[in-house]
Amino acid sequence: MSWLTDPAGEFADLTRAEQGVTLFVVAFAIYLLFGLLRGTLDPTYFMFLLGLASMYALLSLGLNSQWGFTGLINFSVAAFFGIGAYGTALMTASSSPIAGGFNPIVGLVVALVVAAVIAVAIGIPTLRLRADYLAIASLGLAEVIRRIVLNEQGLTNGSAGVRGIPSFFEGWPVLATFPQSMPETTIDPVPGGSVTVAEPVFGIGFTVGQEIVLRTPFWRALLNVSLVFVFLGVSYGVLRRVHRSPWGRVLRTIRADEDLARALGKDTYSFKMQSFVLGSLVMALAGVFYAHLNLYVSPGDLDPITTFYVWVAVILGGSGSNRGALFGGFVVVAIREGTRFLNQISLSLDLGATEVVFSFEGLGGPMRLLLIGLIIVVLMRFRPEGLLPPQRELIWPGTVDEVPEGPDVGVREARGGSDE
Amino acid sequence: MPLLEYLANGLIFSSIIVLGSIGLSLVYSIADFANFAHGDTMTIGAYTALLTFGAVGGLGGAVLGLPYGFFVALLAGIAVAALVAVVTERIVYKPMDVGSIGMLITSIGIAFIYRAIIQLRFGADFTRYDVQTLRPIEWLVQYDIRITEHDVAIVLSAAILVTGLHLLLQYTDLGRKMRAMADNPELARVSGIRTERVKLWTWVIGAGLAGSGGVFLGLFNQLRPRMGFSLLLLIFAAVILGGIGSVYGAMLGGFLIGMIHELMPILTDYGIPIGTEYAEAVVFVIMVVVLLVRPNGIMGEAT
Structure with missing residues (x-):
């Protein structure tokens, strides 16, 4: 069974939360x-959003391996993001x-080495501290790093920030000039014109299928998105692998009960350190990625928000x-960019003689x-485990999938009791 | 070297930190979580005072350069901060069952909600109370101390509030119950103390003091929606230095942290190249060192 051959069966196999999230993502x-086809969503901006969402997904993966797996309350995410940038x-x-x-490439290596140090x-x-002290201390130390970046002008250019960052593929064969060398491509979803749907559908008329022209900025954005997908894919693969290893099991034990891990003879401090660095x-x-996407970094990028x-x-x-971290990263970008549009919305109501205008200017x-x-409050109050709590992803696929389908063993039970 | 002026400034800033740290320490020990919304409770106090003062006006006379109306506004700030904290406790914190780390994370959400609402109403910019800006007190200038009557008012008001709290804790029934609970909640419960009611009063007192600290912070600097959250880490440093759960420790910690923060220029005067822009960074480093060396703080008992 797979999603290609039997999507309905696979869908039914998911938990309710997974079904809800899947439907939401598809919708x-x-x-x-639809926005792309209507021409209201610029393909280049779409690529930018995709890159940003993947970047947040990457940050979430990093935090997840500290908090989600080891239980380290790290409030210095922005600092390490800033150190990388x-x-x-x-x-x-x-x-x-x-x-x-x-x-x-040198920049990448140096950034990672500095971040590790x-x-x-x-x-x-900080890692010897109690959980809530770790939260306070890491927030404080992140602030120390932000102050250093802001004030050490000779080292970081201070509040002016650093300009003139090249794109990541500068100096590479082919890829360096890829955006410029790609021809201007025109995509015409409906050949020879467009389709206009007037009133009947939901009472709203719209037009789809205008020509979409892809120029250099789009190809540059596409290249950036490919880069972050590579980063994301590698990180996801590595983290998934290590978290299923015995090492990952020790981390989860520490999260559940650090004294127990210690009683089992594990050097919890050393494991916590490895998880923190990773x-x-x-x-x-x-x-x-952010530095080579934005081509400009400033101390504002280290803001604790x-x-x-x-x-x-x-x-x-x-x-x-x-996978929850991936989903969360995308939702956060939807919130971040969605509220940005609030600034542009203004409602005007015509109440006879007086016209009332609601403007959301500045409220984003x-x-x-x-x-x-x-x-945060609603989640912690009603669903502290999150929308996609870890389930099967912590089990080796081999332990449930490679059970013989033959009649001699209780296949249903061996597959994890899916008929409960 | 204007050492006296640094000390005077330290005293003023300490007063504000002390008002914030007492409440944070009380809530930390009795509700058992690090309340990250405490800083924004201070902001609520400050903006309530701004609104109230705008509404009631000066009311005639003035004490120490502050119109009577400002003291009405101060009381309003204390009351609203306490009310908001109690309402939050009832509808958000109390029904929750997520452990102290979950509560910590929730309180960050609460902090954002407070700040967002203030920002929706007042915008993100700086504002000031509509009180006259004063010249430094004449007879102190000859000693190189430049402080205004407003600063004196801040220190005196803080001293009155702190003394009031001291009397409450030492000589009233409620105070004894609060100390008993901060010491050992289970023991307090089995000896018949109505812990829920004491907890509620703890929130009232803690948030009320925070509200007054916010009002004074607005008078000392300016008002902006981020003012409380920016101060929060300094207050945490004070609480940790003093020892979590100890009210007198919070007072001492707040005093020391405020002094260290304002005495930073001495370092450059002595040729140590750490400028005042690192004042907060130095405090945070001290906080981490205290956590490592003496996690129970100065006044906390060793365990």
Whole structure:
């Protein structure tokens, strides 16, 4: 059975929450596709959104491997994101005050090494602390890092930020000039014109199928998205593999009961440190991508609010669930970018003599904050395990899938009792 | 070297930190979680005072450069901060069963909700109370101390509030119950203390003091929706330094943290190249060191 041959059966096999999330994702994808076809959603902007969502998914994966698997309350996500971004920016940018001009691959390596060193430096004092002290201490140390980036002008250009960061593929054969060399491509979903649906459908008329022209910015965005997909794929694969290993089982034991892990003879401090460094590396990777996406980094990128966005993503998806972290990352970007449009909305009501105009100008920021706050509170109150809590993904596929389908053993029981 | 002025500024800033840290420490020990919404409770106090002061006006006379109306606004700030905290406790925290870490995360959500609502009404920009900006007190300038009557009002009001709390804790029935509960909640419960009611009063007192701290913070600096959240980590540092759960520890911790924060210029005067822009960073490092070396703080009992 697979999704291709028997989608209905696979769907029925999911839990209710999984069904809900699947339907939501499909509906949202159709909505976006519809926007693309109508021409209201610019393909380049769509690619940008996809890249941003993948970046948040990457950050969520990093935090998930710290909080979800090991139970480390790390409130310094933004700091490691910033270290990744600044690490590569300072190595590659033309305006870098210290090095600059290196190949982005060098930037990537330097950023990851610096992130690992700082993760160890932060981990040494804080990982011995009680869980809630770790939260406070990591938030404090993240703030220390932000202050250093903001104030050490000679090192980081201070509040002016670093400009002139090259794209990640600068200096690569073919890929470096890929966006420029691609021809202007025209996609015409409905040959020779467009389809206009007037009133009948839901009382709303719309037109689909205008020509979509893909130019250089689109190809550049496509390249960026491919890059972050590679980052995301590698991180997801590695994390999935290690979390199923004996090492990952120790981490989950620490999360459940640290004293128990210690009683079993595990050096929990060392395991926590490894998990902390691993997660921080994934966060720094997201930062590296961001620097080469945005081509400009500033101390504002280390604002603690990023940390809490990522926390919302992980809690929403379900702590300890990697696919939940992916889903959460996408939802957070939907909130972030969705509230941005609030600023442009204004309603005007014509009440006879007087016209009432509601404008949401300037309300995007607080509405975003309100939404994030409400999600946190409602989730913790009614569904603290998140929307997609870890289930089968913690079980080796071999233990349930490679059971012989023959009649001699109780197949249903061996497959995990799916007929309960 | 204007050491006296640094000390005077330290005293003023300490007063504000102390008002914030007492409540945080009380709630930390009695409700058993790190309340990240405490800073934004201070912001609520400040903005309530702004609204009230705008509504009631000066009311005639003035004490220490502050119109009577401002003291009415201060009381309103304390009352609303306490009310908001109690309502939040009843509808959000109380029905929850997610452990202290879950509560911590929830309180971050609460903090965002408070701040978002304030920002929706007042915008993200700086505002000030409509009180006259004063010149430094004349006779202190000769000692190189430049503080205004407003600053004196902050320190005096904080001293009155803290003394009031001290009397409450030492000489009233409620105070004894609160101390008993902070010491050992289970023991307090079995000896017949109505812990729920004491808990409620703890929230009232803690949030009320935070509200007053917010009002004074707005007077000392300016008002902006982020003011409380930005101060929160300093308050945590004070609470941890003093020892979580100890009210007197929070007072001492708040005093020390406020002083260290304002005495930072001395470092550069002595040629140590750490500027005032790192004042908060230095405090956070001290906080981490305290957590490592003496996690129970100065006044906390060793376990």
